Amino acid sequence: EDKVVQSPLSLVVHEGDTVTLNCSYEVTNFRSLLWYKQEKKAPTFLFMLTSSGIEKKSGRLSSILDKKELFSILNITATQTGDSAVYLCAVGGTSYGKLTFGQGTILTVHP
Amino acid sequence: EAGVTQSPTHLIKTRGQQATLRCSPISGHTSVYWYQQALGLGLQFLLWYDEGEERNRGNFPPRFSGRQFPNYSSELNVNALELEDSALYLCASSFYSRGELFFGEGSRLTVL
Numbered sequence: 661e662d663k664v665v666q667s668p669l670s671l672v673v674h675e676g677d678t679v680t681l682n683c684s685y686e687v688t689n690f691r692s693l694l695w696y697k698q699e700k701k702a703p704t705f706l707f708m709l710t711s712s713g714i715e716k717k718s719g720r721l722s723s724i725l726d727k728k729e730l731f732s733i734l735n736i737t738a739t740q741t742g743d744s745a746v747y748l749c750a751v752g753g754t755s756y757g758k759l760t761f762g763q764g765t766i767l768t769v770h771p
Numbered sequence: 772e773a774g775v776t777q778s779p780t781h782l783i784k785t786r787g788q789q790a791t792l793r794c795s796p797i798s799g800h801t802s803v804y805w806y807q808q809a810l811g812l813g814l815q816f817l818l819w820y821d822e823g824e825e826r827n828r829g830n831f832p833p834r835f836s837g838r839q840f841p842n843y844s845s846e847l848n849v850n851a852l853e854l855e856d857s858a859l860y861l862c863a864s865s866f867y868s869r870g871e872l873f874f875g876e877g878s879r880l881t882v883l
Contacts, residue, residue: 694871701859701877702775703814708871748814757804757819757827759872764813 662687662753666762674770677739681765683749684731693725693732696748703748739769775875777862783881784852792847792878796864803845804872809858820845852882
């Protein structure tokens with residue numbers, strides 16, 4: 661069965677800090693890894709990483725995928741209070757249409 | 772462009788009743804997915820519909836069912852409600868089955 665583990669489970673930082681969120685996975689026939697930000701209800705899509713795209717960047721956020729070591733990291737530089745949210749990692753494998761989600765990392769950014 | 776819309780926002784039912792949740796995907800998206808997010812648990816995959824057909828389902832009992840209509844909207848039915856069905860039910864859509872999922876705001880189901 662596919663498995664996704666995120667660490668740390670929670671993180672408290674101050675504005676301006678840089679954070680690194682981790683996601684390790686075990687999946688049969690890896691297809692993709694996705695990062696989402698969940699503030700209240702709807703998870704918001706951040707990045708999708710595949711075999712053909714192992715590094716993505718958007719503004720202060722960036723992510724890399726290590727298919728050999730089976731993990732991904734999400735970096736957020738110069739954090740802002742608006743970055744406070746739950747960050748979810750999900751992987752797609754053999755079972756089409758299904759994403760397996762990790763338990764999430766709760767990020768709190770203090771002013 | 773409108774995002775994924777779900778209704779109702781909140782729903783309160785009692786044990787044994789049935790609940791119906793509805794979802795309208797982003798225009799142009801043909802795949803619709805349902806996920807359950809119970810308190811303290813991660814998102815759990817429920818169902819995937821594409822072009823009107825159920826393509827995959829997660830490890831949930833048969834009393835969780837649904838369908839997709841010709842306009843690609845979808846509904847999720849939960850029969851014989853149990854207390855542990857209380858959760859946020861999230862619907863998502865994608866342009867194709869391997870694309871990124873875009874989620875709605877969810878329907879909060881409370882079973883008393």
